[in-house]
Amino acid sequence: MTDVAQNSLDAPALRPDARGKDNVIIRFESITKRFGNLPAVDNVTLDVREGEFFALLGPSGCGKTTLLRMLAGFETPTEGRILIDGKDIANLPPNRRPVNMVFQSYAVFPHMKVTDNIAYGLKMDGVSGNEIRRRVDEALELVKLGGLGERMPDQLSGGQRQRVALARALVKRPRVLLLDEPLSALDAKLRDQMRSELTSLQKKVGITFIMVTHDQDEALAIATRCAVMNRGMLAQVATPSDLYEFPNSQFVADFVGRVNMFEGVLEKDEQDEAVVRCADFSAPVYLDHGVTGARGTTVWVALRPEKIEMHKRAEGQTPFKMEDAPQGANVTPGIIREIVYLGSETNYEVELEGGRRVKTFRSNLTRYDQEDFTHNEPVWLAWHACSPAVLLS
Amino acid sequence: MSEAATPRPRRERPGPLEYLRRWPLRIMVGGTLFFLYLPLITLMVFSFNDSRRNIVWEGFTLKYYEKAFSNASLIEAFTNSLTIAFATTILSVILGALAAVMLWRFRFPGKTAAEGGMALPIVVPEICMGVAMLVFFARVMPWPQGLPWPANLGAIIIAHTSFAFPFVATVVRARLASFNRELEEAAKDLGASEWRTFWDVLVPHMQPGLIAGALLAFTLSLDDFVITFFTAGPDTVTFPVKVYSMLRFSISPEVNAASTILIVVTVALTAIGLHLQNRNAQKTKA
Amino acid sequence: MEQSWRRAKAAFAAIALPPLTWLLLFFLIPLAVIWAYSFGENTGPVTIDLTGTFANYLRAIEPIYLEIFWKSILIAGLTTMLCLVIGFPVALAIAFASPRTKTWLLMLIMLPFWTNLLIRTFALVAVLRENGYVNFALEWLWNNASWAMTLAGFQPLGEFEPLKLLYNNAAVVVGLVYVHLPFMVLPLYSALDRMDRSLMEASLDLGAGHLRTILLVVVPLAAPGIASGVLITFIPALGAYLTPDLLGGTDSQMIANVIERQFKRANDWPFGAALSFLLMYLTFIAIAIQTTLQRRADRRGA
Numbered sequence: 001m002t003d004v005a006q007n008s009l010d011a012p013a014l015r016p017d018a019r020g021k022d023n024v025i026i027r028f029e030s031i032t033k034r035f036g037n038l039p040a041v042d043n044v045t046l047d048v049r050e051g052e053f054f055a056l057l058g059p060s061g062c063g064k065t066t067l068l069r070m071l072a073g074f075e076t077p078t079e080g081r082i083l084i085d086g087k088d089i090a091n092l093p094p095n096r097r098p099v100n101m102v103f104q105s106y107a108v109f110p111h112m113k114v115t116d117n118i119a120y121g122l123k124m125d126g127v128s129g130n131e132i133r134r135r136v137d138e139a140l141e142l143v144k145l146g147g148l149g150e151r152m153p154d155q156l157s158g159g160q161r162q163r164v165a166l167a168r169a170l171v172k173r174p175r176v177l178l179l180d181e182p183l184s185a186l187d188a189k190l191r192d193q194m195r196s197e198l199t200s201l202q203k204k205v206g207i208t209f210i211m212v213t214h215d216q217d218e219a220l221a222i223a224t225r226c227a228v229m230n231r232g233m234l235a236q237v238a239t240p241s242d243l244y245e246f247p248n249s250q251f252v253a254d255f256v257g258r259v260n261m262f263e264g265v266l267e268k269d270e271q272d273e274a275v276v277r278c279a280d281f282s283a284p285v286y287l288d289h290g291v292t293g294a295r296g297t298t299v300w301v302a303l304r305p306e307k308i309e310m311h312k313r314a315e316g317q318t319p320f321k322m323e324d325a326p327q328g329a330n331v332t333p334g335i336i337r338e339i340v341y342l343g344s345e346t347n348y349e350v351e352l353e354g355g356r357r358v359k360t361f362r363s364n365l366t367r368y369d370q371e372d373f374t375h376n377e378p379v380w381l382a383w384h385a386c387s388p389a390v391l392l393s
Numbered sequence: 394m395s396e397a398a399t400p401r402p403r404r405e406r407p408g409p410l411e412y413l414r415r416w417p418l419r420i421m422v423g424g425t426l427f428f429l430y431l432p433l434i435t436l437m438v439f440s441f442n443d444s445r446r447n448i449v450w451e452g453f454t455l456k457y458y459e460k461a462f463s464n465a466s467l468i469e470a471f472t473n474s475l476t477i478a479f480a481t482t483i484l485s486v487i488l489g490a491l492a493a494v495m496l497w498r499f500r501f502p503g504k505t506a507a508e509g510g511m512a513l514p515i516v517v518p519e520i521c522m523g524v525a526m527l528v529f530f531a532r533v534m535p536w537p538q539g540l541p542w543p544a545n546l547g548a549i550i551i552a553h554t555s556f557a558f559p560f561v562a563t564v565v566r567a568r569l570a571s572f573n574r575e576l577e578e579a580a581k582d583l584g585a586s587e588w589r590t591f592w593d594v595l596v597p598h599m600q601p602g603l604i605a606g607a608l609l610a611f612t613l614s615l616d617d618f619v620i621t622f623f624t625a626g627p628d629t630v631t632f633p634v635k636v637y638s639m640l641r642f643s644i645s646p647e648v649n650a651a652s653t654i655l656i657v658v659t660v661a662l663t664a665i666g667l668h669l670q671n672r673n674a675q676k677t678k679a
Numbered sequence: 680m681e682q683s684w685r686r687a688k689a690a691f692a693a694i695a696l697p698p699l700t701w702l703l704l705f706f707l708i709p710l711a712v713i714w715a716y717s718f719g720e721n722t723g724p725v726t727i728d729l730t731g732t733f734a735n736y737l738r739a740i741e742p743i744y745l746e747i748f749w750k751s752i753l754i755a756g757l758t759t760m761l762c763l764v765i766g767f768p769v770a771l772a773i774a775f776a777s778p779r780t781k782t783w784l785l786m787l788i789m790l791p792f793w794t795n796l797l798i799r800t801f802a803l804v805a806v807l808r809e810n811g812y813v814n815f816a817l818e819w820l821w822n823n824a825s826w827a828m829t830l831a832g833f834q835p836l837g838e839f840e841p842l843k844l845l846y847n848n849a850a851v852v853v854g855l856v857y858v859h860l861p862f863m864v865l866p867l868y869s870a871l872d873r874m875d876r877s878l879m880e881a882s883l884d885l886g887a888g889h890l891r892t893i894l895l896v897v898v899p900l901a902a903p904g905i906a907s908g909v910l911i912t913f914i915p916a917l918g919a920y921l922t923p924d925l926l927g928g929t930d931s932q933m934i935a936n937v938i939e940r941q942f943k944r945a946n947d948w949p950f951g952a953a954l955s956f957l958l959m960y961l962t963f964i965a966i967a968i969q970t971t972l973q974r975r976a977d978r979r980g981a
Contacts, residue, residue: 074880075408094409094883107881111899120895121885165881172885409883410775410876418772422784425769429791429860432802435812439805449815492698499691501684507695510702513710518918518962520935521713521955522706524942528716528952529709555705558698587690618797619920619935623942633797640801640925649805652798663793 023050024086025208026071026176031080033066040066042232043080048176053202053209055223057216059255063232064212068178071210072101084175095124100169101178104185106161108153114140114164115149121172139167142201159190170205179211183218195221216256220244228252244304249393253302260308260358262301266293266390275329276301276390280356286329288385293392300391307387308360310348310373311380320380331382334358336373346370350381437656440649457650467651470635476543477631478614481553485610486603488554489561493602494595496562497569514556515563523623526552530624538626545629552624553614560613561606568602601670608666615659717952727948735953744937748957751933754848754923755916758855762863762912763905765856770867771893774874785868792861800925803854807844807926814841846928854922859915863908870904871897902976910969914962934958 026048033041041063048054056064069075071082073094081088089097100121109117115136122132140146143163153161162182169177182198183191199222202209213219219226220240228235228243228251236243236252247253250261262285264278269291276285276299285301293299311320313333322330337357338349346369347361358381364370373379407414413422440458444451461467492511496504514522526548530536536548572595580590618633625634632655639648684691717736719729738744773784791799806812818839825836844850878900882892898905920935927933934954941951 072880072884073409074883093888094880095886095888099884101881101884103877103881105875105877107875107877109878109881109896120882120887124886124891168881168885409889410879412768413772413776413780418768421765421768422772425765425860426787428857429788431812432806432857433791433794433799436798436802436805488698488701491694495691495695495698498682499684499687499695500681501691501695507699510707511698514702514706516914516962516966517710518914518935518958520918520920520938521710521959523920524938524951524955525706525709525713527942528712528948529705533708533712551705555701558701562698587687612793616795618795633795636797636801640804648801652795652801655798656794659793659795660790663790 024048025050025084026210027081027083027086028067028071029081029083031067031070031077031082033063033070033075034078039232041070041077044229044232044234046227046234046237048208048210050208051206053199053222053224054211055219055226056210056212056229057219057223057226057256058214058229058235060214062229064214064229065180067229068101068180068210068212071176072099072178073097098175099178100172100174101180102162102165102169102182104180104182106158106165106185108156108161108164108168110153112153113149114145114151114153114156117153117164118149118168118171121168125172135171139171142170142205143167159186159194162186162194166201170207174207176208176210179209181212181214183213184215191218198222220256228255230255245389247302247389247391250300250302250391253300253389253391258305258359260303260305262303262356264299264301266291266295266297266299269293269295274390276388280354281332281352283332284329285388286325286385287388287390288324291390291392293390297392302389302391303358303383303387305347305359305361307383308358309382310350310360310362311382312373313378313380315378320382322382322384324385330385331380334379334381336375336377336379339370339373339375341370346373348373350379352381433656436649437653440646440653442646457646458654460647461650461654464647466630467632467635467647470630470632471651471655473543473546473629474615474632477546477549477553478611480543480546480550481557481614482607482610484550484554485558485561486607488558489606489610490565490599490603492558492562493565493569493599497566511559511562514559519556519617519619522552522556523620526555526620527623536626538628545626548626549621549624549629549631552620553617556617556620557610557613560609561603564606564609565599565602568599568605572598604666604670608663608670611662612659615655713952713955716949717956719949719952721947721949724946735950736957738950739953739957744954747932747934747937748961750931751917751935752961754851754855754931754933755913755919757852758859758916759863759909759913761852761856762860763909766860766863766867766908767905770864770871771897773864773868774871785865788861788864796858796921799858800854800921803857804845804925807850807853809841809843809845811844813844817842845926846931848927848931850926850928851923851931851933854926855916855919858919858922859912862915863912866904866908866911867901870901870908873904874900903973906969906972906976910965913965917961917965918958 024047026046028044028046031041031044032039044063044067056067058064066075070077073089073092076090081090083089084098109120112120118136118139119132122135127135136149137146140149143166145160145163145167148156148160153164156164162185179198183194186194195218198209211219211223220243223240225237225239226243227237230251235255236248238246243252243256247256253259254261262278262280264276264285266274267277267284268275271290272288274287274289274291276287276291278285278301291299313320319328319333320331321327325331332352334350334352336348337351338347340347343364345361345363347359350358350360352358360381362369362373412418439450441453441455442450443454443456496508496511501507530548530552536545539545540547576594576598577590580594581587585593616633618637621631621634622637625631630638632651636648636651639645684695715729716727718731718733719727720732720734722728769788773781773788776784804811808814818841821836821839829835874897878896879892882896883889887895917933918935919933920939923931923933923936924939927936935958938951938954938958941947941954945951
């Protein structure tokens with residue numbers, strides 16, 4: 001009895017921390033969705049945990065929106081089950097599911113004023129008039145729209161309309177809030193502001209957020225965990241930094257951030273060191289960790305531009321040596337072919353001996369920094385033994 | 394083996410907005426189509442029925458078609474109707490296109506009045522227009538009697554054009570609204586005269602609207618009974634007027650046969666028109 | 680955007696003169712003549728004096744004619760309502776069907792609209808008349824029921840009396856609905872088809888069922904489409920001539936039938952002209968009401 005009383009006092013939806021962070025709140029079990037014969041979502045199994053800000057990331061047409069819409073109830077899975085709090089929701093129509101959505105177009109009802117928009121969901125649930133007024137005011141304050149309650153949607157800016165959509169969904173205290181490309185319709189400056197606001201809003205209300213986005217910057221900046229999707233399938237599920245630093249495939253390495261990719265053959269693979277030989281440069285790629293692949297397998301070496309150092313090279317000089325790699329490894333000569341000055345940094349494209357071009361950049365640490373390197377200048381490119389990611393697929 | 398254990402769903406549940414997959418709406422749509430088509434289909438089917446009573450199927454026959462085809466006055470009415478429809482279509486497309494270009498292109502004093510005037514024939518009840526035409530051709534501008542065919546149809550053609558061309562104007566004007574003025578400026582920039590620009594740029598853009606308008610004018614003319622009823626003299630009978638007077642005596646299978654022919658003609662013409670329009674739309678898209 | 684007519688006088692004249700002349704000569708002048716006649720008097724079998732009398736209008740508002748006007752409005756109103764009630768769900772279903780099905784259903788709704796009005800009405804007569812298909816089907820059912828009753832040991836039902844489905848007011852309404860349904864479905868369809876689906880999804884997502892979503896979101900947003908559907912059904916239904924003429928009984932005459940009688944049989948053109956103009960004024964009032972509502976809705980939306 002006391003348990004029940006405690007729970008209702010706790011306003012459970014707003015205090016999910018009480019339940020423990022590792023509770024699985026949403027479970028997709030072998031979900032497949034086909035439109036005709038085309039699979040939009042292909043055998044996806046995925047858990048989302050209580051309190052997460054989860055991002056579904058992928059290029060357009062990868063099935064991320066379809067997955068979200070299946071959760072909301074706007075599409076029905078062809079195969080598989082979706083569980084919320086352990087219960088199969090296949091038989092629940094959208095209006096009876098404990099999730100609410102912020103639509104890409106915001107879908108704010110144009111014929112209702114702001115307060116009526118926000119109150120709509122509560123009215124549908126039969127909440128009493130006083131309670132509605134109190135909660136609508138609360139929600140307006142939460143999204144910083146206090147004083148705009150009497151406005152009609154067409155008297156609001158795009159950003160304000162989005163806040164209405166957010167308030168309208170949050171006021172229902174859903175178990176999970178779904179956001180479909182929430183920032184795509186905002187201009188660049190507003191987008192940056194909304195990013196941080198979304199993060200703090202999620203922390204404040206403590207509700208689990210699931211966001212769909214095609215913008216990897218956005219996912220890395222906001223989400224606590226991301227699922228990268230490609231052609232209807234899950235490519236990788238990880239925290240933003242793991243996605244960036246430890247991608248599991250060429251697709252993920254390429255989709256999240258910029259990367260230089262080299263095909264090579266695994267020559268040596270031991271507990272704490274490995275060597276890959278790539279056709280693009282004469283020097284071997286030395287790694288200070290094992291890769292767990294058979295000798296002779298084809299692998300791909302992914303090198304992020306910011307992890308490549310650039311040093312001056314002169315004829316007859318002894319080759320540059322990386323301190324954490326054997327002589328001659330992780331260093332390759334090249335010639336600068338392209339320079340793009342971006343203000344805070346300068347991008348370079350360096351042509352290797354085999355003709356392959358490599359992207360790198362340098363922060364402009366001093367005012368004249370970018371003038372150190374010029375067109376057609378010979379340089380050494382070098383990287384640390386822990387920098388390259390070796391991908392088996 | 395474990396594959397076989399997972400039950401394959403028999404049919405996917407309808408999505409929330411797939412209203413057509415819900416049975417109450419299916420019944421609604423099916424019932425409506427049944428209501429719309431039952432009379433027409435029975436009429437067509439029973440025009441082949443070998444029975445005068447026209448209700449129990451007695452066997453297949455074409456004799457009512459033979460009768461209809463040998464009924465000289467019916468054939469004459471049918472030819473009249475088609476002639477009137479063709480003439481009306483040509484006049485309406487020309488006048489309608491001009492009216493559309495005028496309202497779309499120019500700013501002039503009394504434009505609102507002109508727009509209102511163009512809308513009038515669309516909204517004025519048929520019966521009012523019918524009696525106005527009756528009086529006009531009886532008192533103001535009597536159409537000479539006894540003219541040779543097809544000049545004797547002039548009054549009806551004029552009346553039909555009066556109500557059909559504003560419809561064409563509306564359709565063409567809607568099409569013109571999507572015209573990109575820069576195309577016209579580009580043509581002039583490249584050295585085309587006003588007249589060449591009109592023919593090379595504007596008319597091709599209007600074409601789908603012109604086809605749709607022509608189709609509309611043709612059907613409106615072929616369909617019209619009320620206005621013709623008031624305008625037609627005793628020697629200028631159109632098909633609907635003829636059918637109407639036949640109905641006054643009795644419902645004969647002959648009328649069924651003639652109606653079936655008219656339905657088939659209209660459906661075929663509509664199909665051709667829509668096909669032309671589609672092909673055109675695809676061509677402009679490509 | 681638009682060009683002043685002064686800057687291209689020759690082109691403007693070439694373009695504007697034909698349609699404007701035609702409109703004036705073959706539409707406005709005939710209407711003006713009728714209007715003038717409505718203030719005239721019959722002075723001989725074919726002569727009408729334009730005396731400026733209001734007698735024709737006074738006669739038109741005598742109870743007997745007022746009743747016919749009222750009845751016409753009622754019948755047209757009922758027709759419009761039935762078309763709306765039937766047409767809305769149909770339009771909704773079509774608007775949310777798959778593209779292929781949508782094209783076919785629209786074609787099927789349009790097709791009767793392209794076929795001749797007289798033929799359609801006549802086809803309906805054949806279905807509804809005393810020895811038509813509806814009565815034929817009912818008779819078959821009746822006889823079977825009767826036979827089943829005898830099997831069950833009851834008295835057989837009496838002789839089948841064919842229903843009088845034609846030549847009454849109900850038949851007129853059925854006929855008008857039959858003829859005007861496509862007029863209602865098409866504007867409704869285009870309004871619903873244009874609507875932002877995510878608004879409906881948002882409503883469902885926020886906990887409203889389908890009925891409440893339709894009432895609270897779809898209907899208000901589709902209001903302009905509904906209004907134009909109502910208008911384009913109501914106007915032709917109000918001035919309908921053929922349907923009441925072929926399907927109606929002696930007591931289901933509508934205004935158009937009365938007007939026709941004045942011109943073709945009673946030969947009282949001035950009175951017929953007055954009735955015509957009253958019908959036209961009614962039509963204009965309906966349009967004005969719709970325009971005002973529309974403008975008010977626009978202002979609320981804008």
